[in-house]
Amino acid sequence: MSGSKVEHTGQGSNHRIKASESAVMFHGSSASKTLFRYVPITLYSKSKSLRAYALVDEGAECTLIGRALADELELDGPATQLCLKWTGDITKNEPESMSVAVSISAPEHNAIQYALKNVRTIANLDLPEQSIGPQLLKSRKHLSTLPILPFNNVKAQLMGRVSVSSHPLRSKEDERSMQIMEATTTWQTGLLWRFDRMHLPDSYQMAVRRLKCLEAKMSKDPPLKEFMMNTMHDYKQKGYIHRLKDITNPNKKKTRLVWDAAAKVSGMSLNDCLLKGPDTLASLMGVLIRFRERPFADMFHQVKVRLEDQPAQKFLWRDGDSSRFPESFVVQVMTFDASCSPALANYVKNRNAERFVAEHPDAVKAICKNTFVDDWLQSVDTGAVVIQIAETVKMIHASGGFEMRRWTSNSKQVIQALEDDCEELDKRISAQDEAQEKVLGLWWLPGQDLLTFVVTPNLLAKASKERPTKRRVLSVIMSIFDPLGLLGFFNIRAKIILQNIWRSNIGWEYDLTNEDEADWQHWLDLVSNLNAVRIPRCMKWESRT
Template identity: 40%
Template sequence: MVWWTCRARANDPSRPIHKRRKCEKEVENLQLPTQSLSHADLCDTKHQLPIQPQSGAVPKLLIGIDNCHLGIASTTIAMRKNGPYAANTELGWVVFGPTSPRPPEPSICLHVDRSADDTLHNMVAKFFEIESFGVRAATPVECKDDVRARAILESTTSRVDGRFQTRLIWRKDEVYLSNSYNMALKRLESVEKRISRDESFASAYKLMISSYVEKGYARKLTPLAAASITPRTWYLPHFAVVNANKPNKIRIVFDAAAEVNGVSLNRYLLKGPQEYKSLPSILFHFRERAVGVCGDITEMFHQVLIRPEGRCAQRFLWRDGENKNSPDVYEMCVMTFGAACSPCAAQYVKTRNALEYNVEDPYAARAVKAILNFHYVDDFVDSFDSENEAIAVATKVRDIHLNAGFELRNFTSSSAKVVTALDCVDQTKTMGIKEGILLEKVLGLHWQPSIDCFNFVLKFHKVNASVIKGDRPPTKRELLSVVMSIFDPLGFISHYVIGAKLLMRETWRKQTHWDEPLPDKIIESWEKWRKQLPAVTAYHVPRVYFTIGKPEELQLHVFVDASETAFSAVAYWRAKNHYDEISVAFVSAKSKCAPLKPLTVPRLELQAAVLGTRLLQTVREEHEVVIN
């Protein structure tokens, strides 16, 4: 490519004064490549142009963007078919384009991959959603989509035979869905291939589908009903997910995000307002009192019925693994795992049922409060001052849920008396038993009820084991997966996680490719960080803040600090009991990397102060204790 300014006319004294302008500034040592223009490049033109051949010429003129209009051509002449071209501009004649008569070779594209790594994207989104709790700016005003979703739920939800029935939350009234039958059939064939290879998986999958029909969650359509098609008819592909912590249990997910011609069911559904309490807020309350109690609602989404006219959007295909037969058509009669509106609708039903309950009994009033404030989707997580209060309130919570068809079970507690009273015989939430230690999962955190402490069990299921063992260094993608897999909503190990986040920041600075090995300097830092994993696994944090009893005087202390690479804030309780004994308890911490664009340390200190102020306000608002 050649671009050569032959004569600068902007300051030519022969031009009228009103057309002269100063647009040139001498800059030494531009270190730009040399350019050449030969006689052969100019011989084909039929025009006599004031252009001279050049050899090894170095550009001496820089034109700023404010004067880009000087490069606009008034006349353009092609010297050959494929260039170069001569153009007359305010600065004189310029030549640009290829000087070789041979046309450039056509580009060949062998492969185009438009698939996105949704799993990793969702991990990152969830990680930073939790990270930003309590330290983000003001809450935005409710959007019109949430207003519409709320209006639909309020106008269409009603009780039917001891359960609640509602409709799908459509984004708009007029909906025209594509024909998704063939897409659902191909996805069924994919599931059937795995069924044919794995006998245990096949048995679990078939049992799950048959149980859906037996429980009334799904129904098989007659050929006549299946032939009836409406603009809202949609066939949902389905697949099984296996929790790495519960390998013997599968859950069937209906993929409402699957697309046909760029359209999916979820694109026509609203998420609705996310009105459940934040996860850290519930964990704050869980640590306030002496007796902790947890439970969960079994198959919560499936207890909410869908109005009959909307069930055609929840059809699916099944033939019990017999791939030689034509598939039968089923439809889900209840909310499904995978539909965008299911969490919002289930939360609305749970709240509405609780608010309709008679709260004359003091334990009933406390139970309603527990349902409104101390549930995270289907998980009940609460704490009480005494065992008797815990038993009475948890029992009442279970009774209220039964009025809507919700079954609260799998109770766990730091008190053996509470567990016995609530008849907790189903231990499906057990994570594992190591040397006689029973670990429970509470909102994603590992809880050891026997000593009433939180533990950290870091298992990176989505990352190759050789990376975690140190047999080979991670790629940028694997490093991101490791960092995003650490679940620490209260910041117990933020002093450890910040090191991983700084590693990620360095990979962004180096602009490393996603699947290439990391630079040596970053690998050294990774190895230092990886070797700290055993220490983090041995980390224990008491669940209860006030281990010396109910505080008579309580102070909240927040510390902030910053460096050139990161800034952070941490909050502690300082409690004094009736006997003037003092205890200090960690509450929460937040840490953030400094921006890639360098900032002064004083400015980062101010950022830390903002972070600490927001953390203080959140801790004060999300706890029920009296702060002196």
Template identity: 30%
Template sequence: MEEYMDLNHAEIVPVADLQKQNEDVFYLPMHAVHKEHSTTTKIRAVFDTSAKSTTGVSLNDTLLVGPTVHPPLIDVLLQFRLHKIAITADVSKMYRAVELTQPDRDLHRFVWRSKPDNTLVDYRMTRITFGVSASAFAANMSVKQNAIDHATEFPQAANVVNTSFYVDDCLTGANSIEEAVELQQQLHGLFAKGEFLLRKWNSNNTTVLQNISPELRDSQPLQLLPTNDEYTKTLGIEWSAKKDHFRLTVAKPPPLETLTKRTLVSDIAKTFDVLGWFSPATIKVKILLQKVWEERIDWDDPVPMHIKDIWSKWRTELPKLSHKLISRCHFDTDTEIVSTQLHGFSDASESAYSAVVYLRLTDTSGLHQISLVISKTKVAPIKRLSIPRLELCGAHLLSQLLHHVKRVLCIPLSNIHAWTDSTVVLNWLDGSPKRFKNYVGNRISAILDLMPPDKWKHVNGLQNPADCASRGLYPSELLDHPLWWSGPDWLKQDQTNWPTLTPNNHDDEGTEISLVVIQTFPQPVIPVDRFSKLNQLKRVTCWIIRFIKNSRFKDHSKRILTPLTMSELQEAENYWIKIIQAAHFKTEIEHILSKQPLSKSNSLLTLNPIVDNYNLLRVGGRRQLSATPYHSKHSTRNRDMVVIKEDSPLLNEWPLARVIGVNRTRWFSSCGNHQDFKWCIQTPD
């Protein structure tokens, strides 16, 4: 806290401002956070800006978080491994390098006394505060804006700010000592323009470090494990600048008398593996965790013996993973790379599916170097899926990984290869997604949007490194597993030695074809929805029918030129009835014309339907013995078209009265719900 005052990052509230209204001020509770592994500030003051005041509202409740303006953590780490010479740095007190405006300072008040017997004094922050929801955006945007403002003077440093900074951590590099020194100087100058200080400089090259002031270097390396190597924490990953390699941070788990679901989750959370280098080991306990959930075990209940045995062995072997050293740079720094390819592999089992990506780098001598880039695993859904579908999920996961790495590392699509050991998936990707059900078709579409079908190839299951991550390995098995760390042997050979599989050899097992039944019926040449009155539709239909008839007479004297007749209007009406009946009662009409009985479940059976001389379906039965007109004895039934007389006196009483009025002209099955009449030609109310 004395440092806050000495650096003018906090000030005593002036006496005049102590009289401000309550709505213009806010007091923040404060507590200390201990960080033993920090090489600079082991105790930090953190303000609880989520604490609510007497109004029931906290400072964070009134603020917006703001968007993320720095690149993802994975992208920064991926680019960090491309440089021959690595450079790391840290922005000193980045939050407290950004000033608060005068009105905002009173919203960041706190009380403090250096000794218990001293009087409490009102202070207020002059710089943005840890814990405030908007502070992260304000600090990161300040750094980014500083780079934008001075990009012309420091172009390389400005580019590094946009691509290689994660909050206050810088992970960058260069391919020569001269370039590295120039970049370090540009970064120092750029941040000095915004009154930021870059400190904790580190590099795998001593010449670069000699050009940096000793007080700004990272002179206190972190040692979490008892070894002679010097490690620093780089975005959660331990990095030895001296040996220029990474290792996984794994502390020896404390002994436990009882293994519960809570301790299982705790063990998984302690293993930070952002790039998935050790995913074959971590997926093994994730599968166990799913089994624990399936058995509905409470958080503090002991797990079953068959889970405990696997988990105990994994837990005992976990510290061995810290002995696996992974080179920071993807290639030998003494060679020149002339070609870069991405190779991705996917696989699935009943328990999980996975994807892993490798870089294949070719140097000037023609030798090929293989480096593990990234991998990702997912536990199979609790709702069981077939193996082909899980393999498809693995291929989808791989396409996403390849697309992401391709964009970050700027590798052309022509240099990307995707491999799977599932011939079923290859067969699916070789066809149209429309052939399959939604689950398969949607994922095929998503895959092909990211990776074209010509990029997918077949690999033997025994040579597929993704198999390690889909089935899981114990840490001792993963430690020296050549297939996982270096990929298949043929990847180091020329392309002529790569496995090939022609499309004719693809297995069709599991192919899903959706059967679509299409029913065809006569389509009217007149757009019905353009007419709101039945009489108008009938008259237009009459004129079209008359035109067709007249055009067939070569002798003009035989053509009909008189006004429309009642018989023509009836013919037009019959035409539309026939169109609708052909759409919905085609099978019934065919059965009646061929004198075949209707099925017992047919809804028309009780109506004793008949087909008249105009091939119209009409109601039969006892009504034919009545003295009513023919169209009343044998009415036409129309499910989708309701013929309404324009002079009906009941049109304004919907729905039941209107239906009764319609019944005088046509019979239909339902008269209680107007939703049954989907295609209705009527006069407006």
């Protein structure tokens, strides 16, 4: 029962017990094509344990168990009336539904047990019978890499939001990535190779061509040359890169890439040889929502790669002097373009923080739950609390070699307490009232503590000057980033226009119909007004003094 919500009272109450509408209906019919998420489990009561199958539904707000299974486990609890309502006004009444407590675990021996409370008994769940064989698992690509064991003619006897493991279900690639990270991460980490032995083609000639191309651009663009020279000098000083004595490796031909892990040599790139790693990032929407919960808000190349993996990150450089022979350098830290870098950076950041969970649980929770990539967002009730948490977070990151900088807050006192750079402090204090900070794609006015949107003049000019085509319409719509749906009232009109364009069956580069073009132009005329939108960041205004 997807997304169900059950409310109940004791017998003799005057108001009706009701569950919200369900996205999945079971009316006793079998499902021949749909595969439901059946997982093997072990259930425990005070006196016995039984193996069974559960239908997992993360959206459910209640858990249901078949009455026969509850009786077999000798479960007992208070009986109250329960009314379940499905779509189509189909209802099912359970006049004697017990509220019971049971423990659950994965079927493996000595698996961790979890307590399930307020589980409601149902006389007959009537869930469809299902079988999954080896051939079916192989034929479904999305299932072939998951650790699913075959089963035959199974009916689930428990349904709802069930946790049977302390770890999320991962693919074989993600499991390998986790093994590498756990084995290689100390004060450095290893790249996430797809296989233990990788044979990479020699990319020296490709690197020379790319170096010459970059030098040609630098000769025509002095600011680019200055940036590259300063950046490379800075990287040398910080130890991010170092020059190698020999250009080639006499033992192995390692890929040498010029800041592009997707560059291919003989049809192979470094990213082709690397695993992406598990997605362990905190939810973007969750981070942003928590950033809006409290009145006081604040926001925030250091992971070294182990020596044996560094040769895969070689590149050529000669300080812009094309008369010199290219020198071979190696990047000793993670590069942003490697496909495994986000997973590695997040793993190292969290692992460093977890060392302090006993002494500073709130700060560790702030790091693990409220950091997205390299931005830390936090909101609390008072300025003193945010300073205390931020100082602890800063200390924890510093212990792992991570420097926190560019502090921003809606409180000048917080900025003064946290910013060490006097010049940067003066700049931020003086400009706070007019400051406009980008926060994970949104724009924040910390001085006024408001969220806003920025539509650049270049986008408007390009959208207005170029003839509107289906491709151009889609490009403009996708350029308006709204992760929290705050502009839903406005963007929905653009999506309706795009739907109409799609129904006209024109190609990507064809002109719109007169009617669609008129609707599109009217919507474009209103886009510039988004720059005037102001939305309170904090959603708890009544708590402010």
